[in-house]
Amino acid sequence: MKILLVEDNTDLSETVVNYLRQEGYICEAAPDFETADEKIAIYQYDIIVLDITLPDGSGLELLKRLKQNRSEAGVLIVSAKNALDDKLEGLHLGADDYLTKPFHLAELNARVQSLMRRKRFNGSNEIILHDIRVNTTTNQVFVKDEEATLTRKEYELLLYFISNRNRILNKESIAEHLWGDNIDMADSFDFIYTHIKNLRKKVLTKGSRNNIKSVYGMGYKFTSA
Amino acid sequence: MKILLVEDNTDLSETVVNYLRQEGYICEAAPDFETADEKIAIYQYDIIVLDITLPDGSGLELLKRLKQNRSEAGVLIVSAKNALDDKLEGLHLGADDYLTKPFHLAELNARVQSLMRRKRFNGSNEIILHDIRVNTTTNQVFVKDEEATLTRKEYELLLYFISNRNRILNKESIAEHLWGDNIDMADSFDFIYTHIKNLRKKVLTKGSRNNIKSVYGMGYKFTSA
DNA sequence: CCTAGGCTTCAGGTTTCCTTCAGATTCAGG
DNA sequence: CCTGAATCTGAAGGAAACCTGAAGCCTAGG
Numbered sequence: 344m345k346i347l348l349v350e351d352n353t354d355l356s357e358t359v360v361n362y363l364r365q366e367g368y369i370c371e372a373a374p375d376f377e378t379a380d381e382k383i384a385i386y387q388y389d390i391i392v393l394d395i396t397l398p399d400g401s402g403l404e405l406l407k408r409l410k411q412n413r414s415e416a417g418v419l420i421v422s423a424k425n426a427l428d429d430k431l432e433g434l435h436l437g438a439d440d441y442l443t444k445p446f447h448l449a450e451l452n453a454r455v456q457s458l459m460r461r462k463r464f465n466g467s468n469e470i471i472l473h474d475i476r477v478n479t480t481t482n483q484v485f486v487k488d489e490e491a492t493l494t495r496k497e498y499e500l501l502l503y504f505i506s507n508r509n510r511i512l513n514k515e516s517i518a519e520h521l522w523g524d525n526i527d528m529a530d531s532f533d534f535i536y537t538h539i540k541n542l543r544k545k546v547l548t549k550g551s552r553n554n555i556k557s558v559y560g561m562g563y564k565f566t567s568a
Numbered sequence: 569m570k571i572l573l574v575e576d577n578t579d580l581s582e583t584v585v586n587y588l589r590q591e592g593y594i595c596e597a598a599p600d601f602e603t604a605d606e607k608i609a610i611y612q613y614d615i616i617v618l619d620i621t622l623p624d625g626s627g628l629e630l631l632k633r634l635k636q637n638r639s640e641a642g643v644l645i646v647s648a649k650n651a652l653d654d655k656l657e658g659l660h661l662g663a664d665d666y667l668t669k670p671f672h673l674a675e676l677n678a679r680v681q682s683l684m685r686r687k688r689f690n691g692s693n694e695i696i697l698h699d700i701r702v703n704t705t706t707n708q709v710f711v712k713d714e715e716a717t718l719t720r721k722e723y724e725l726l727l728y729f730i731s732n733r734n735r736i737l738n739k740e741s742i743a744e745h746l747w748g749d750n751i752d753m754a755d756s757f758d759f760i761y762t763h764i765k766n767l768r769k770k771v772l773t774k775g776s777r778n779n780i781k782s783v784y785g786m787g788y789k790f791t792s793a
Numbered sequence: 794c795c796t797a798g799g800c801t802t803c804a805g806g807t808t809t810c811c812t813t814c815a816g817a818t819t820c821a822g823g
Numbered sequence: 824c825c826t827g828a829a830t831c832t833g834a835a836g837g838a839a840a841c842c843t844g845a846a847g848c849c850t851a852g853g
Contacts, residue, residue, distance in 0.1 A: 539831090
């Protein structure tokens with residue numbers, strides 16, 4: 344689950360990013376409008392937390408653009424307490440939820456979670472693919488009704504595969520999605536081999552209709568048929 | 569046992585909060601409708617003590633919303649002596665008990681206790697999970713029919729685990745539930761290690777079906793099977 | 794003022810996970 | 824069939840999370 348936080352106050356930004364990472368999300372921050380724009384153009388986020396009182400131009404502009412480009416990301420806008428107009432306009436422009444400053448981190452988390460559910464998996468918190476069942480609230484994974492204990496990276500990887508099933512994912516995009524922007528694209532991504540291996544061992548059973556195929560020179564493809 | 573007091577008179581509010589904390593509850597206050605709403609959205613309370621004569625909109629609105637959202641919290645409404653209409657409407661809307669102002673703190677305590685019994689554990693004041701038995705009236709805990717003397721934090725922790733069994737609770741949410749909103753999220757929560765350790769030592773016996781598992785990087789999970 | 798108990802901090806040791814790496818295996822193209 | 828590149832695998836090092844006992848601090852009750 345990948346989140347972009349757009350916030351100019353660096354102190355606050357750092358706190359929130361740390362908190363969200365602690366909660367198991369992959370989280371990045373953009374201090375201004377321009378940076379946010381660039382990042383969104385390049386990367387794929389599940390949720391964008393957007394402070395609409397940015398210094399370099401209204402955040403509402405960014406929101407409008409997002410919706411015009413039919414971005415699939417959920418948008419949670421944040422603003423000062425009494426900016427009711429912003430709230431109304433934001434929701435009208437297609438924001439998915441609204442939060443007033445100051446807010447508790449736990450509240451942010453609650454909203455992010457509910458947004459995840461609504462956006463990503465049609466409101467359900469359970470994904471069932473034949474003999475694999477994932478509960479996205481408790482982070483539990485069951486294989487043939489037996490619980491599989493995945494590590495954090497394995498769990499993120501599985502979720503990334505599931506939401507991109509039948510699509511070929513190359514190592515670069517996997518690395519980018521699981522490790523965010525603190526990864527050097529010049530690196531080799533050999534460690535992905537290991538994660539794939541471990542994930543396969545844990546969630547793929549003999550004779551299952553689910554599979555993680557390797558496509559030589561291209562990447563991996565999760566299929567469920 | 570966590571209580572939210574919704575009351576605009578700050579003097580009264582402070583008195584009651586102090587009293588309830590004295591009695592061993594984890595208690596927070598909300599001075600108005602909006603704050604209460606936010607807190608309820610974030611945190612999980614066992615009981616909400618609700619003054620229905622709030623300045624910013626009727627408390628009955630809040631009550632109605634609570635019941636619509638199938639909140640599990642018990643609701644104890646408070647209002648001026650002769651507002652009989654409020655009483656009737658309140659109970660009709662699903663409040664669990666009613667108290668007239670002014671009231672004695674001891675009376676409030678009695679109602680809260682009886683509400684605890686009725687709401688939280690299906691009317692029983694005893695929770696039995698194999699070899700662990702908790703009496704929520706006397707705050708006694710028995711392990712294999714021998715009384716275990718828990719400290720306040722340990723007791724609250726156990727109750728929090730019991731009412732969220734099979735769910736992963738991370739350190740942040742535990743801290744928030746046990747220490748309320750006067751905790752800094754930037755802190756490390758190392759002291760939780762100690763409380764977990766002590767609780768395990770006191771309530772988990774060898775070969776018991778109850779367990780407090782640690783989930784690396786995620787939190788803790790109480791299981792009873 | 795003194796004491797006891799509970800809460801928190803701290804240092805060290807242990808466990809778990811992530812990453813690296815070397816050797817083995819598979820693959821595509823010639 | 825040969826060759827180099829990509830992928831797989833198990834093992835091992837290092838980092839982060841977790842556990843533990845002991846020591847300090849703080850508060851309530853005497």
